[in-house]
Amino acid sequence: MPSCKECDGKCCKYVAVEIDGPFTKVDADAIKWYLCHENITVYLDHEDEWMVEFTTRCKFLKEDNMCSYYNKRSNICRDYEHDECEMFGDGDTHKVLFKEPEDVDKYIKEKNIVLKEDED
Ligand code: SF4
Ligand code: SF4
Structure with missing residues (x-):
């Protein structure tokens, strides 16, 4: 298997956080709001988890794409x-990538999702 030295440090240049999918009006609206911002995408992964991804370089990634925080790095990095x-x-x-707010509307229409009202 090729080594990390052959990569451009790709996995150290974003943060991805799990979110609720577009199944309620509030959640669909929130996803569309994320997508109004630069350097943010939303995706459905192969485990059917919804994620919001922020493209942002880790401040501990060195120019040579090595980690300058190796011994203190988080469990997310270790795992x-x-x-x-x-x-x-x-x-x-x-599995599905969303870049624009309209992509969410299109997905909801294609999947015939009936958006639920959020419970208080
Ligand atoms: S730096 Fe990250 S994305 Fe690149 S090869 Fe290593 S583990 Fe994979
Ligand atoms: S702490 Fe090190 S391994 Fe973790 S994201 Fe930053 S550069 Fe990458």
């Missing part, structure tokens, strides 16, 4: 499996 990564693992983590 990341090289053989499952987006470069050399299973490939694209996106």
